[in-house]
Amino acid sequence: MSIRVTRRGFFKLGAAGVASSSMAMMGFAPEAAAASVRQFKLTHTRETRNICTYCSVGCGVLIYSRGDAAKNAHQQIIHIEGDPDHPVSRGALCPKGAGLLDYVKSPSRLRFPEVREPGTSEWKRISWDEALTRIARHIKTDRDANFVTTDEQGNTVNHWATTGFLAASASSNESGYLTHKVVRSLGMVAFDNQARV
Amino acid sequence: MTMTEWISDTPFDPKPARHGEPPQVVVAGQRIFAHRAERLRQLASRLPAMGEFLHFSALLCQAQHRTSLDRVSTVGFDARAWRVAVQHGVAPLTPAALLGSLDWRDDLDALLATLDELLAREGERFAAQRLLLGRLIDVSAQQRLALARRLLDHAPIPRDTRALAPLVGAALQVAWTRLARTLEPLPGRPLAGAEGRCPCCGSAPLASVVQLGRQRSRTRYLHCGLCATEWYFERARCSQCTGTAKLDYIGCEDEQGKRGLALRAECCGECGGSLKLVDREWEADAEPLAEDLASLGLDALLDAEGYARASFNPLLAFGD
Numbered sequence: 001m002s003i004r005v006t007r008r009g010f011f012k013l014g015a016a017g018v019a020s021s022s023m024a025m026m027g028f029a030p031e032a033a034a035a036s037v038r039q040f041k042l043t044h045t046r047e048t049r050n051i052c053t054y055c056s057v058g059c060g061v062l063i064y065s066r067g068d069a070a071k072n073a074h075q076q077i078i079h080i081e082g083d084p085d086h087p088v089s090r091g092a093l094c095p096k097g098a099g100l101l102d103y104v105k106s107p108s109r110l111r112f113p114e115v116r117e118p119g120t121s122e123w124k125r126i127s128w129d130e131a132l133t134r135i136a137r138h139i140k141t142d143r144d145a146n147f148v149t150t151d152e153q154g155n156t157v158n159h160w161a162t163t164g165f166l167a168a169s170a171s172s173n174e175s176g177y178l179t180h181k182v183v184r185s186l187g188m189v190a191f192d193n194q195a196r197v
Numbered sequence: 198m199t200m201t202e203w204i205s206d207t208p209f210d211p212k213p214a215r216h217g218e219p220p221q222v223v224v225a226g227q228r229i230f231a232h233r234a235e236r237l238r239q240l241a242s243r244l245p246a247m248g249e250f251l252h253f254s255a256l257l258c259q260a261q262h263r264t265s266l267d268r269v270s271t272v273g274f275d276a277r278a279w280r281v282a283v284q285h286g287v288a289p290l291t292p293a294a295l296l297g298s299l300d301w302r303d304d305l306d307a308l309l310a311t312l313d314e315l316l317a318r319e320g321e322r323f324a325a326q327r328l329l330l331g332r333l334i335d336v337s338a339q340q341r342l343a344l345a346r347r348l349l350d351h352a353p354i355p356r357d358t359r360a361l362a363p364l365v366g367a368a369l370q371v372a373w374t375r376l377a378r379t380l381e382p383l384p385g386r387p388l389a390g391a392e393g394r395c396p397c398c399g400s401a402p403l404a405s406v407v408q409l410g411r412q413r414s415r416t417r418y419l420h421c422g423l424c425a426t427e428w429y430f431e432r433a434r435c436s437q438c439t440g441t442a443k444l445d446y447i448g449c450e451d452e453q454g455k456r457g458l459a460l461r462a463e464c465c466g467e468c469g470g471s472l473k474l475v476d477r478e479w480e481a482d483a484e485p486l487a488e489d490l491a492s493l494g495l496d497a498l499l500d501a502e503g504y505a506r507a508s509f510n511p512l513l514a515f516g517d
Contacts, residue, residue: 009351009401010470010505011515013496022514023493025360027325028250035246037494040449040457042502047433047446062432084416085431090217091415 049083054096056169056194060086077104147187164190204412209381219416221386222396224377225425230262236487244491253326254490254512257367260312265371268307272300286388288399290376292349305368333361345369351401354514366511370423373398377424386429393436395421396428401509402436404473404485420485422509437507438468447499458492459483462499470507471499
């Protein structure tokens with residue numbers, strides 16, 4: 001909060017406030033105000049800024065969610081639209097971005113690690129621990145088998161050309177730096193960011 | 198049909214700073230009051246409980262429209278002074294500076310005459326309100342000025358003149374809207390720290406509106422309570438304290454889940470203020486002042502939720 005609000009000009013406008021407002025003083029029944037909204041119930045929506053993850057352009061999005069945060073109700077995403085204030089996209093979204101809500105609500109959305117073992121056609125749910133262990137095992141085995149320390153002329157090269165790495169789109173500069181450090185320190189040469197649409 | 202799409206009907210169309218950006222400031226069109234009157238009539242038939250009040254407000258806006266067309270202000274201002282103010286990021290048309298010299302009292306007289314004529318056509322329906330016009334004519338110039346000051350200060354209005362305040366407010370709107378439409382060059386968006394104040398007259402906003410149209414699609418503007426100027430203000434941000442962390446957008450819907458009003462109230466848990474946010478994509482005809490008057494019942498419900506009304510609408514006056 002950058003401005004100190006004086007609250008001058010803030011009116012606590014309960015039923016009594018409406019009953020003593022100019023509307024009532026001018027001769028109109030103040031009960032009409034309450035009666036006009038009696039058939040409605042209140043809805044609570046939040047608007048949250050975010051960045052579309054689907055390519056490196058990084059378009060701004062506004063995510064609308066429903067559910068009273070004060071009552072700790074679970075927030076449901078009800079609508080996603082382009083952020084008109086975002087300097088990159090000015091509210092525009094491509095078909096991928098325009099379909100973000102369908103990705104969020106997709107019944108086939110991946111919610112946990114799964115593996116399809118060689119020779120089977122079934123996806124099997126596994127734990128995060130198991131997934132990370134198995135990936136690390138594959139990486140280690142392949143690197144141990146194929147790491148090249150010197151080339152045919154005897155020059156030191158220390159590279160590993162049999163595994164590649166594709167990093168995320170819409171990464172920040174900092175995550176790009178970290179990705180580079182991790183991947184290059186393993187000796188991996190085939191390495192790309194999804195720095196394209 | 199020209200190639201450019203004009204978004205203002207003043208000679209000085211606001212030009213966005215860079216290609217693709219929305220214009221920062223848009224002054225009111227000539228038909229602003231007529232549009233309000235039209236919308237108020239629509240809302241009167243949709244919300245029958247509020248019908249009488251909204252219909253009266255429609256006639257008040259219609260009288261504003263006629264006054265704004267029929268009267269030409271005879272007060273001359275030095276446009277160079279305005280230019281200097283704009284260059285320094287100061288609102289050139291602040292009421293504090295102009296209330297004494299601008300001829301809003303003549304607008305008030307013209308407005309009362311026109312309104313009386315319009316109310317008379319409705320027969321006995323608005324007899325009680327017609328008496329108010331007579332009461333205001335009898336009020337001394339000094340008292341009128343004091344009432345205008347309190348109203349523009351966004352301060353509580355004493356009980357004895359509270360019923361007259363909206364009539365004075367209506368005249369002030371006519372005078373300031375006319376003046377804002379002559380500004381050249383237009384000011385830019387208010388400087389940091391004053392984002393919630395009108396760049397033309399420094400007044401508080403009446404409501405905010407998510408706009409339509411090629412150049413302003415889905416962009417949010419604050420709508421000035423006094424001169425109806427609209428200025429750019431980011432979405433999902435409190436207009437009172439600029440906080441973004443604890444905003445709750447409170448709307449209304451009926452049992453079937455159908456929207457009741459073309460707006461939600463932007464309520465801030467940090468400063469406790471609420472300002473209505475009109476969405477023109479929901480209803481293209483929606484107009485901030487008309488929607489605000491029609492949703493007075495919502496303010497009482499928001500009070501129960503712990504939010505105070507921050508809106509500056511000179512057609513409404515409240516006590517302490």
